[in-house]
Amino acid sequence: MTAQDPKAFQNYSEANPNFNASLSDRYRLDKILEFAAWTATFFGLAMLVILLITVFRDGLFRLNWSFITSYPSRNPSAAGILSPLVGSIWLLITVALVSFPLGVGAGIYLEEYASDNWLTRFVDINIANLAAVPSIIYGLLGLQLFVRWMFPITNGRSVLAGALTLSLLILPVIIIATREALRTVPDSIRQAGYALGATKWQVIRIQVFPLALPGILTGTILALSRAIGETASLITIGALTFIAFVPELSLKGLQSPFTALPIQIYNWVSRPQPEFHTNAAAAIIVLMILLLLMNTTAIVLRNKFQKARG
Amino acid sequence: MSVNPLSTPKDSSLWQPNRSLNKLVEAGVKAIFATFAFISVATTIGIVLTLIFETVSFFEKVPIGRFLTETQWTPLFANQQFGIMVLLSATLLTSAIAIAVALPVGLLIAVCLSEYAPAGLRKWLKPALEILAGVPTVVFGYFALLTVTPFLQTFIPGLQGFNALSAGIVLGISIIPLVASLSEDAIYAVPQSLRNGSYALGATKRETIVSVVLPAALSGIVASFILSISRAIGETMIVTIAAGQNPRLGFNPLVPVQTMTAYIVQVSQGDTPAGSLAYNTIFAVGMTLFLITLALNIFSYWFVRRFREKYE
Numbered sequence: 001m002t003a004q005d006p007k008a009f010q011n012y013s014e015a016n017p018n019f020n021a022s023l024s025d026r027y028r029l030d031k032i033l034e035f036a037a038w039t040a041t042f043f044g045l046a047m048l049v050i051l052l053i054t055v056f057r058d059g060l061f062r063l064n065w066s067f068i069t070s071y072p073s074r075n076p077s078a079a080g081i082l083s084p085l086v087g088s089i090w091l092l093i094t095v096a097l098v099s100f101p102l103g104v105g106a107g108i109y110l111e112e113y114a115s116d117n118w119l120t121r122f123v124d125i126n127i128a129n130l131a132a133v134p135s136i137i138y139g140l141l142g143l144q145l146f147v148r149w150m151f152p153i154t155n156g157r158s159v160l161a162g163a164l165t166l167s168l169l170i171l172p173v174i175i176i177a178t179r180e181a182l183r184t185v186p187d188s189i190r191q192a193g194y195a196l197g198a199t200k201w202q203v204i205r206i207q208v209f210p211l212a213l214p215g216i217l218t219g220t221i222l223a224l225s226r227a228i229g230e231t232a233s234l235i236t237i238g239a240l241t242f243i244a245f246v247p248e249l250s251l252k253g254l255q256s257p258f259t260a261l262p263i264q265i266y267n268w269v270s271r272p273q274p275e276f277h278t279n280a281a282a283a284i285i286v287l288m289i290l291l292l293l294m295n296t297t298a299i300v301l302r303n304k305f306q307k308a309r310g
Numbered sequence: 311m312s313v314n315p316l317s318t319p320k321d322s323s324l325w326q327p328n329r330s331l332n333k334l335v336e337a338g339v340k341a342i343f344a345t346f347a348f349i350s351v352a353t354t355i356g357i358v359l360t361l362i363f364e365t366v367s368f369f370e371k372v373p374i375g376r377f378l379t380e381t382q383w384t385p386l387f388a389n390q391q392f393g394i395m396v397l398l399s400a401t402l403l404t405s406a407i408a409i410a411v412a413l414p415v416g417l418l419i420a421v422c423l424s425e426y427a428p429a430g431l432r433k434w435l436k437p438a439l440e441i442l443a444g445v446p447t448v449v450f451g452y453f454a455l456l457t458v459t460p461f462l463q464t465f466i467p468g469l470q471g472f473n474a475l476s477a478g479i480v481l482g483i484s485i486i487p488l489v490a491s492l493s494e495d496a497i498y499a500v501p502q503s504l505r506n507g508s509y510a511l512g513a514t515k516r517e518t519i520v521s522v523v524l525p526a527a528l529s530g531i532v533a534s535f536i537l538s539i540s541r542a543i544g545e546t547m548i549v550t551i552a553a554g555q556n557p558r559l560g561f562n563p564l565v566p567v568q569t570m571t572a573y574i575v576q577v578s579q580g581d582t583p584a585g586s587l588a589y590n591t592i593f594a595v596g597m598t599l600f601l602i603t604l605a606l607n608i609f610s611y612w613f614v615r616r617f618r619e620k621y622e
Contacts, residue, residue, distance in 0.1 A: 030516040037426050040418030047483050048442045054457045102346045109343035127350050129607050134544020136571050140596045144360040168353050199332050201339045229446025232546035236578045262448045269452050284449050
């Protein structure tokens with residue numbers, strides 16, 4: 001095949017469908033792919049913007065102080081989100097207290113202590129698999145395990161039962177984040193610690209853990225914000241939707257029935273009256289602000305610790 | 311004569327580490343943390359046992375043949391029928407619509423972020439997608455029911471207030487960030503030298519992406535697809551809010567349907583006594599759901615191990 005023989009060139013390109021002789025055709029297809037890629041990206045961003053605008057347009061005018069300090073009610077204009085908001089904060093604190101030590105401990109064990117044998121690999125696969133189990137399945141587990149079998153401890157459909165269920169749900173996320181953070185700590189730091197005669201636990205506690213902490217905290221806060229938005233598993237364990245009191249601030253409060261913001265939103269969305277839909281939109285704004293605060297905290301913490309390390 | 315600074319009792323105490331205490335702490339910490347790690351295994355065992363236990367007691371009351379072959383799902387009515395196919399068809403329908411939206415859009419976003427977007431813009435686009443990923447699903451449910459459905463009704467005649475179409479589309483939007491960020495990780499990890507080699511052979515950017523970069527990242531992309539599919543199948547709130555509560559066999563996207571997850575929510579909302587047949591059904595449905603996602607996970611695990619490309 002030579003340049004003087006266009007016939008042969010054409011034959012070649014017909015026989016090889018992978019080779020398109022026309023450069024302008026190829027560049028046209030290039031432009032189409034690039035255009036499609038940018039369109040997809042703007043579609044994703046546009047959906048986020050439209051979602052936020054819709055919710056704010058629907059709910060912002062409803063949002064005022066009495067909406068935050070009133071209990072849910074059958075009368076949409078008098079209803080508020082006091083008990084769901086307090087319930088969500090209760091859940092947030094309890095879930096953090098339970099899942100942070102468990103997740104970080106498990107992460108440290110798997111990354112620093114466990115030897116690479118079949119058992120460790122099995123635990124590994126198991127954690128990856130748990131992260132993909134639908135949250136409603138955790139709800140079924142929580143219903144059976146925490147609401148029914150552990151009734152004497154949890155008192156049934158209580159804050160504690162909900163918090164334990166959510167803790168199991170986000171545990172794999174925290175373990176994975178902990179392990180990734182520990183992996184970024186260079187081995188030379190550990191070896192320096194051993195060279196000074198420190199024990200393994202001393203090296204982990206004094207040298208490794210503080211360096212990994214920002215990554216761990218970021219991962220934990222992101223996991224907690226998932227727990228705060230979680231609805232399905234809480235409905236499954238039977239969190240009530242009409243609660244006109246606030247759980248008291250004590251261990252006894254852990255055993256009290258509760259409701260949470262996402263559940264209240266679901267309750268209001270699924271009613272036919274548009275006034276309740278407005279309430280749902282206003283509650284969504286509060287929930288989104290709560291999530292935004294948590295995510296900002298995660299980012300600020302990460303930046304602060306990263307500067308301290310430098 | 312100089313005095314050894316370590317010879318005074320006070321200072322030398324610094325050099326008397328309590329070895330037996332250290333060993334005890336070491337062993338204690340290791341044992342406690344190992345216990346924590348096994349909580350994850352215990353969770354899996356707990357899930358499996360819970361589901362099996364209640365599912366077995368369900369099949370003691372209802373033969374498995376009825377569960378698999380009946381064409382109605384009416385366990386809460388007098389004329390009880392238990393055709394899981396009814397709920398399964400709705401789950402498959404909403405998931406299929408979601409996948410049709412999320413996989414192409416998510417993959418294109420991944421390509422855009424990794425290959426087309428300038429580094430400065432990429433730094434802003436990724437967090438924006440993370441915000442979209444962090445939106446609770448109940449909010450997406452609100453969006454599907456009160457924004458997307460009325461919008462679709464303006465040009466799709468016969469679209470009902472609750473429908474699989476709008477739920478599926480919004481479900482797809484909700485998992486776009488998952489597809490995009492996991493696929494982007496895989497695509498971004500493909501070494502630049504492969505791209506350069508392709509350019510040196512005269513390939514255009516698109517040809518390089520389609521025939522070199524994407525195949526090299528195939529295992530990661532497929533893993534992200536499968537994780538997204540199992541997310542779509544197990545998603546609950548969007549389909550419960552926007553697709554309705556009407557068990558219906560078939561694949562008509564314009565009418566209300568009830569997915570497996572929506573059924574579990576419907577029963578959980580009511581006051582269902584433990585041990586009753588209705589209580590058993592949600593575990594049988596949960597078992598079906600769990601088996602589907604487990605099968606997808608196993609496939610994904612096998613696929614990634616089989617097709618992973620490793621680059622130095």
